[in-house]
Amino acid sequence: MPARLQRRRTKGWRKPDNTVIVTRPSRFGNPFTLAGAVEWLGAETPEQAREACHMAFQSWVRGSDQWWMGPEAAATRKRLLDGLHELRGKNLACYCPLPEPGQPDHCHAAVLLTLANPT
Structure with a gap:
């Protein structure tokens, strides 16, 4: 089962085999930033900002224009969705911290894992 x-x-860190980097500026990077979550969504802590970015990404990638609209947003979403097949069966790596056991994962990579590996 693929994982995030x-x-x-850090020195010596290597991307494991069968892993795709999904950070910015890759085609799979989250266009919603922590700074934007603080400025526009009122997030007050890093965790709130990550949660807001996760929520905005999840909504946007599934077709909502509530968070980002216009031709650039539509083209970026299409490019990302057209490449989902490249993520199927792969681990995804992002800089977001991993959640504690039993806690929700507020990283866009968790959304990508779900979309790329439907059950």
């Missing part, structure tokens, strides 16, 4: 991994910038 935390990408690291």
Whole structure:
């Protein structure tokens, strides 16, 4: 079963086999930023900002224009969705911290895992 991994910038960290990096600026990066979540959505903590970005990404990637609209948003979403097959069966790596056991995963990579690997 594919999993979400935390990408690291530490010396010696290597991307594991069967893993795709989904950070910005990859085609799979989350267009919603933590700074934007603080500025426009009123997030007050890093966790609130991650949750807001996750929520906006999940809504947007599934077709909502509530968070980002216009030709650029539609083209970016289409490009991402057209590439989902590349993620099927792969682990996904992002810089977001991994959740504690039993806690929800507020990373866009968790959304991508679900979309790329439907049950």
